[in-house]
Amino acid sequence: MTSSAIPTPSGMNRLWYGGDYNPEQWPREVWDDDMRLMSRAGVTVATIGVFSWARLEPRDGEYDLAWLDDLMDLLHATGVRADLATATASPPKWLIDKHPEILPVTQDGTVLSHGGRQHYRPASAAYREHATRLVRVLAERYGDHPALEAWHVNNEYGCHVSRDYSDDAAAGFRAWLAERYGTIDALNAAWGTAFWSQLYTSFDQVDPPRVTPAGTNPTQTLDFDRYSSDELRACMRAEIAVLREVTPEIPVTTNFMGFFKGLDYWTWAGDLDFVTDDHYPDPEDPEAYVLAAMTRDLMRGLGGGRPWILMEQATSAVNWRDFNAPKPAGMHRLLSLQSVARGADGIMQFQWRQSKAGSEKFHSAMVPHAGEDSRVYRETEALGAELASLSHLRGTRSEARVAMVVDWPSWWALEQDSMPARISYVEQLLRWYRALHRRGVLVDMVPAAGDLDGYDVVVVAGALALSDDAVAALAAVPARGGQLVVGYQTAVLDEHAHARLGGYLGDLQQTLGVWIEELWPLRSGALAGVAAGPVSEWGEHVRVRDAEVLATFSGGDLDGLPAITRRADGDGAGWYVATAPGALGELVERVLDDAGVAWSSLPAGVEAVERGGHRFVLNHSAVPVEVEVAGRSYGVPSRDAVIDPL
Template sequence: MTDDALKSPSGMSALWYGGDYNPEQWPREVWDDDMRLMRRAGVTVATVGVFSWARLEPREGEYDFAWLDELMDLLHANGVRADLATATASPPKWLVDKHPEILPVTQDGTVLSFGGRQHYRPSSAAYRTHATRLVRAMAERYGDHPALEAWHVNNEYGCHVSRDYSDEAAVGFRVWLRERYGDIDALNEAWGTAFWSQRYTEFAQVDPPRVTPAGTNPTQTLDFDRYSSDELRACLRAEIAVLREVTPGIPITTNFMGLFKNIDYWTWADDLDFISDDLYPDPEDPDSPMTAAMARDLMRSLGGGAPWMLMEQATSAVNWREFNAPKPAGMHRLLSLQCVARGADGIMQFQWRQSKAGSEKFHAAMVPHAGEDSRIYRDTEALGAELASLADLRGTRCEARVAMVMDWPSWWALEQGSMPSTLSYLDQLTRWYRELWSRGVLVDFVPASGDLDGYDVVIAAGALALDDAALENLATVPERGGRLVVGYQTAVLDERAHARLDGYLGALQGALGVRVEELWPLRAGRIDGLAGGAVTEWGEIVRTVDAEALATFVGSDDLDGLPAITRKASGDGAAYYVATAPAALGDLVEHVLAEADVDFARLPAGVEVVTRGDRTFVLNHATASCTVAVDGRAVEVGPRDAAILRR
């Protein structure tokens, strides 16, 4: 992935704007009306072919491209570029009938059937053979088509099937383990199989972590999570290899799904020319603007700061929640502008025209069931015009001085069973992110082993299962004059899910100047000192070695008087350890930001301020007007409205 990740063969200068386009669901006469409405709305790109495998290859080896030929020509004639999908997300019935072994198997042994979507096991050789054959046929036919803007590989990998427990997956898992460990003795050591008499004498004995009478081996489960992410990636890479061979100049992407647990997106990012994301914030959730911002920042970070693409969002209600609230007036525009502010070079929707049949017929679209004479289509036109006015932001970047560690293996390990308490990894991240977001502080996410040199503050919360190299990397932050903040349940385990002995924390002990003697989950408690007041969820028996206690537990029996927040100075830098979840976490955040000379402001509730290039975006997600100081100016913004200022 490069800095010009969204540079296309067409030399396109506009932001992407459009959505998934599924004309195969409609009579041919509707297509011309689609083109008319797309022109009115300022649509620049349409994603086509996502679920069209059965139409493109109605029988094995028999391709029907005539309809897609006509569609691609029609898009080109109307000035709309094509983000052409490889159509491999839903295999056709003839393939399932011929190769029923492609169907995925759940942990309890249930075989999932045809009739929905994503009904394939990632490890299936038959699936990959037929998928790459289709991809080659499409690449050879459309690689030189003047409408082709980018390749869109598959769709939302792992959304419905991210873990397959079939016999074919077992074979793949054994191959993966042999490559990882080399010999069975190394696997036994890594998995701690001396416990519960789980020792193996050969790789052929190893199975996926299927349903067992008692808790499964934690390291086996963690490795199967890693394997499953890698196996889906192998499907992605198989298609990419064909596209790179046949159409080497065409950019390639696949659509991620925000803060999605089941795939380690860090390991996927370098395979793509640009990062894409699908995100559907819940209009009923008052935290949606904040959690959406968190996902936007992650997408930008996965691309190393390069522009990314919002590939899917809903114009109003979705169809898959228990209660599918519509987006109130202004929300769709605000969430779209939020993406642009946080580095997106395009805003796409699912989908262009609302389906009249199928599971997603009540999922909102750019053209709703009501047609063009509707609130949603008028908003579609208005957003297209506004995005056109922001086209000069294309390719520009955002600059962050604060980073948060995002680690998928820690996420998987933290939420396994048999832990001291039931904790949510996303809750750990969100607790810190919320305080930064509400103070107008832009955040990059980083892998713990990544380059941290550009950041004045680095926060690692809940990073449970890091290896030694990652801990040593984090320890360099205070040494070079930065601020390192480490939250509880960080570095309690190593990358094998083995407990770190002698005070947990590993190489971070020296940087933090503390030892953790005992983990102490809390239902409620209090601390005195910095961020004083109520605390929840967690406590620890912490002993300082050469750190100072900034806050101590009070009234918590065995924890009373023990350090809850510590600080160790290191030259011009400092390292903080936070052994609980303070309700007044914002006080600690402000203390660290001020010490690191990072600007912040206490923004009104529901307001975010983000700068990209020469624009500052003031986005008011609240239902009341607000006034915000920006570059010495008082900016008033109405309810669910935005102000975009040139600096």
């Protein structure tokens, strides 16, 4: 699939709009009403069959597909395309009874039971055999159906069980380690097993990092994180292999979950024809739209800049928080337009019709319990019409001059036990992203060892456990004229979670002109110089070799020591930030100015994004705003948007 837009065998030139559709939960007469309401709302795509395995295969090898035949025909007659799921996310009870060894096991040895969803261990041969058998049946039955738009593999991999500690997982882990290291001596060296008498003499002795009397081996834990992501990916790839064999022209996706710690999405995205995401901002969080924006940019980055699909969001309240506030009027539209502005070629919801029974009956939907005479359905209709008017944006891209590094192994390593302080990796990213977002700067998310040559500014923060290749890629940025901004807890460890000796940072020491004598977590403090004011969370005893000191710690044990430094390298520079400044925006503005990247000072709650020759100015706040962006003035009502053709 080479098109810039979301691949479509039907040639559909509209944005995706619709939601998860579960008609098997309803009497047949409701289906006709659903078609009427979908037509009114401008629905173009419905995701079907996500949790239908027990209905599709009620007994081992016996299939009931007549209802799905009817549904596919009905959607086609209505003009709605089908995003057909493989239904493998929730195995039926007969399969669990036949193969109880499918059930996953927690770190403390608890076997998880049937009765929820995702009750399978990824390494189970029985699960994969039955899952791929079902996929083949569906592919052979519906591969040529005129309603079929895409395959939706499984659903939210790892959402509930991203780590399985069963005997199957142990066997899979050993095989994975043997392939990774080749010899047990190499594993011992990588894991540092001389510590605490953890030496192994064969791969057969190695177990997953189950509950121990004291902390587990950090590198063992990090490798188990890698293995677990790879094992779930192998499940996905097994299904995709069947789909590619039987229906090679039908595009394939699975739904990601934003900044989901469990899976390294950089390794997953290349298996898909297009990236999709599920995201549920908290209506009570006034800054949730910033994390949402960062997540949208991650999805665009995972797809290499290509458009993506917002596969799930809530029209109003969810059902799984401690307090499930509804979205106030306008918020759902704004968050949907935010996705379009940041590269989405489709806006989908969970779900179409709000369930009458089950765990998600209080999760909002496009058609709520109240029916069509409701605020939510009226907003559903209005959003469908507005998205139809934006179909010309389909397939367009946006170019960013600023990149931020996102590295899953560093995330896993940073949030392990026995660290200098408990630090949130996503908050590290969000702190820098928030400052850039407030200045209207589009950001691409990139992998640590990715291609950085097209970016004038590269920000890397909290990337704790980087390989030598990743460090070298970052170190090359200033020499070719870019601005490299390095935050604390970056390149402190190598990819095996071993400390980089001699002042941490590895080859970045020369690029930045500094080394670190001692890590010094701070509960609070202050800065003097650039970004003067309060700091929090972290400090370091930084030693300067040949860098300019822009700010120093003020007061406390680190008084007078460097906190922010800059080392020029021709037109480029390497910046090091050894704490979390409260006035980070001032520093970001200086970096952007040095890089020649234009920026605008935006009011709180406002974002400005350009895509396809249009500027989206979105006001997420509860008050109207007047804002100037790139020489143009905009008046934007509260929780509203202006879409300006440029």
